Amino acid sequence: MSLDLNRLNEKLLNEADGILYELGLYDSLKKYGDPKVSGSYFLNLMTWRDLDIYLKSEAMDNETFFDLGKEITMKLNPSKMSFRNELIGKTPHLPEGLYWGVHTNLFDEKWKVDIWAINSEEVKRKQREVEEIKYRLDNSKKESILELKNQLHSHPLYRKTFFSVDIYDAVLNDKVTSLEQFKEWLCKRKEIQI
Known part of the structure; x- marks a missing residue:
């Protein structure tokens, strides 16, 4: 990282x-x-x-x-x-x-x-979601998530049409590791172009 x-x-x-x-x-x-x-x-x-x-x-x-x-x-x-x-x-x-x-x-x-x-x-549901993410993190996934969040945090569509949970989903479930891969993932999965 x-x-x-x-x-x-x-x-x-x-x-x-x-x-x-x-x-x-x-x-x-x-x-x-x-x-x-x-x-x-x-x-x-x-x-x-x-x-x-x-x-x-x-x-x-x-x-x-x-x-x-x-x-x-x-x-x-x-x-x-x-x-x-x-x-x-x-x-x-x-x-x-x-x-x-x-x-x-x-x-x-x-x-x-x-x-x-x-x-x-509602709290239990939110806690389950975040605990599930934490359980699945390893150093490599953590590095990818931090890099993506850092690159995207000032994007005008961030927290409006796509969110941190999308970054977590892309990295943890679809092995996304780069900004280009995330852009493709957003386009395919959410029909969002950034």
Whole structure:
């Protein structure tokens, strides 16, 4: 694996730990449910400053979720926070729950923190998916995923029409190892041209 990407991953993991534990975000979340840090943090595959957290909560309402939002602003001093109610919206590729998208400047860097309050069944399903990916990773696959994520993270269609899960799927299930192979894979499997 590229030493630089490995170092970047470690640096981002350390910064994420600072957000969660030094700044106290994890303790704040625990007051409202059972937080599960997921995504690239859980997989040890970080290439940019984005943290995904699922908050297991059976009966989260808007008022309580906005109380949590106030605590988040006190801990992370965000420049912007976005709210979604996907219990109403039901957007196909998104979890059914309440969402805070937190944009903040921490450790002299811009960070985005995604927090979803969802029920225990949804959390179990999300955790199973990410644990399955982690179980199937080896050094070679990890290297391919980090390289692809690093090359694609600023693409205008990334996180709009294709996602990290597509990169994981391509590498783990179809042995994709290069950007050209991934472009072909996206075109064939998703009819997306990049």
